[in-house]
Amino acid sequence: MNKALCFLCHKKTKPLSMMVDFFSKNRNNKIIIHVDSKSDINEFSCFSAYSNVILLSERHNVLWGGVGMVSATISLLKEALNHKFDYLFLLSGDDLVCVDERYLDDFLNNINLFNLIHYQDERNGYINPDNRVKYRYPSFFFKKESNRLDYLRKLFFKLFKFSRINKEYHNFISSGHRFYKGSQWFGLNHKTVLDIILFLNENSWYLDLYRDSLIPDEVFFHTLIKYIGINDLYSDKTKVSDALRYTDWITGPDYPRSLDHDDVDKIKKSGCLFARKFKHDTSVHLFDELRKSV
Numbered sequence: 001m002n003k004a005l006c007f008l009c010h011k012k013t014k015p016l017s018m019m020v021d022f023f024s025k026n027r028n029n030k031i032i033i034h035v036d037s038k039s040d041i042n043e044f045s046c047f048s049a050y051s052n053v054i055l056l057s058e059r060h061n062v063l064w065g066g067v068g069m070v071s072a073t074i075s076l077l078k079e080a081l082n083h084k085f086d087y088l089f090l091l092s093g094d095d096l097v098c099v100d101e102r103y104l105d106d107f108l109n110n111i112n113l114f115n116l117i118h119y120q121d122e123r124n125g126y127i128n129p130d131n132r133v134k135y136r137y138p139s140f141f142f143k144k145e146s147n148r149l150d151y152l153r154k155l156f157f158k159l160f161k162f163s164r165i166n167k168e169y170h171n172f173i174s175s176g177h178r179f180y181k182g183s184q185w186f187g188l189n190h191k192t193v194l195d196i197i198l199f200l201n202e203n204s205w206y207l208d209l210y211r212d213s214l215i216p217d218e219v220f221f222h223t224l225i226k227y228i229g230i231n232d233l234y235s236d237k238t239k240v241s242d243a244l245r246y247t248d249w250i251t252g253p254d255y256p257r258s259l260d261h262d263d264v265d266k267i268k269k270s271g272c273l274f275a276r277k278f279k280h281d282t283s284v285h286l287f288d289e290l291r292k293s294v
Helices: 014-024 041-049 068-080 101-110 148-159 167-174 190-202 204-208 220-227 261-270 284-290
Strands: 003-009 029-035 053-055 087-092 187-189
Touching (some): 003 014, 003 068, 014 029, 029 041, 041 053, 068 087, 068 190, 068 204, 068 220, 187 190, 190 204, 261 284
Parallel strands (some): 003 087, 029 053
16 A cells, blocks of 8 residues: 655654654655754755655744644645555654554555544543634744743733634634534545645635634644545544544643553554654664554
């Protein structure tokens, strides 16, 4: 099977290096990496030694919670369409695959290459996606860590947020459509990727709808897939996620928590294909243990 492994990165991590080395051994795979425009691209120059690895020349400024993450993802999908693939995975530089590649390919064939994308449901705490798009958020929202002044600014914004209503949001809602939210990380078949890019190429208003929205990467593609009528979506409520990604949002102290050897058994029993996030110094031994059969 021809796969496109698309990575969103801001630094060269040990998990990223292990994933590139693992998937590049199969010449049917194409590995495409977007590096945040704020990062030093020379840090990733070692990957140029791989014939099936591409470092995107089109780079975006990716801020936490900003639309740059969406733009970077679109660039990855567009580049993937320049190559032959049956299935595409969107990954971070902190992800590791949890199964061997034969199992991965067999599983995708067994589900008829259905799309692996998770929409929030009873397995998650509900967050109203409308609030992500309804307002035009000021720049101080797009920081992972806020200072005291930022907190005061956010309080002021909440008091006067109706002065920053997104008019495009109301146009979309009044047309009878709705917004959907879920996990940013997904797996999509070739037809779905093609349909998404064809739509975006012909409908610039859709990306404009999300300008200055908050954490749009969890809403943009989920809403678009529903909007253009894509129905081949994998679902299994017995799994932790329909995207089949293992993430620990519960135990802390960081969210998501960094995974280690103590998590290996839980990850393998979860039935997930990938897990995140792993520390930058994750060992090759842990990576090998993850891919062993349960």
